[in-house]
Amino acid sequence: MPVNLDANFWNQKYLNDDTPWSIRKASPPLTDYIDQLKDKSIKILIPGAGHAHEVNFLLEKGFKNITICDLSKIAISKLKNVVPKDSVKLVTGDFFDLKGQYDLILEQTFFCALDPSLRKNYINKTYELLNDGGKIAGVLFDRIFEQNGPPFGGTKEEYEKLFLGKFNIQKMEKCYNSIGPRHGYELFFICVR
Numbered sequence: 001m002p003v004n005l006d007a008n009f010w011n012q013k014y015l016n017d018d019t020p021w022s023i024r025k026a027s028p029p030l031t032d033y034i035d036q037l038k039d040k041s042i043k044i045l046i047p048g049a050g051h052a053h054e055v056n057f058l059l060e061k062g063f064k065n066i067t068i069c070d071l072s073k074i075a076i077s078k079l080k081n082v083v084p085k086d087s088v089k090l091v092t093g094d095f096f097d098l099k100g101q102y103d104l105i106l107e108q109t110f111f112c113a114l115d116p117s118l119r120k121n122y123i124n125k126t127y128e129l130l131n132d133g134g135k136i137a138g139v140l141f142d143r144i145f146e147q148n149g150p151p152f153g154g155t156k157e158e159y160e161k162l163f164l165g166k167f168n169i170q171k172m173e174k175c176y177n178s179i180g181p182r183h184g185y186e187l188f189f190i191c192v193r
Ligand SMILES: C[S@@+](CC[C@H](N)C(=O)[O-])C[C@H]1O[C@@H](n2cnc3c(N)ncnc32)[C@H](O)[C@@H]1O
Pocket: 010, 011, 021, 022, 023, 047, 048, 049, 050, 051, 052, 069, 070, 071, 072, 075, 093, 094, 095, 096, 108, 109, 110, 113, 114
């Protein structure tokens, strides 16, 4: 039975603490990438951020212009009192309705949470939201899941085809630094608009 992946679906997950995707910290592929970014003034978007574990890491590293978007008001409400308002903008809503221009979009288990029929829309939307020369970077599953998603998996070949329509692929390779259970099953990628 196909699941309706609407706000209600995700709200229920957060209300029931049924969030198996959450690794309770920023993922090492992302933190290693963030660590080598020099310009702390860049405008960063984290779509489908959920618990937004990346935020504290970004703040610690001096980034001050961060936008978090999630369809789930429960996920966003949990962040309201814990992130500084002057550095972090919280948006409850659909990523596909988001407006604005960003320098960097961070991807961490958002792409795989979307129905695969939306993948082309995701590419077009990230392209629209990035400034010229802006980047999308993060992790994508490099595996096919047996059960119906989310998460929905995929292959490097599929992702390359999708991104190449709009982006230059600077990097798309197996992660060397995934967390244990995801070891061997993730690609780290950087695509440039
Ligand atoms: C698998 S969870 C990942 C959360 C977080 N990135 C993490 O790794 O812990 C997917 C998240 O995307 C959000 N989401 C799903 N569809 C969305 C949409 N169209 N726009 C914005 N957020 C969405 C869900 O509410 C959920 O928080």
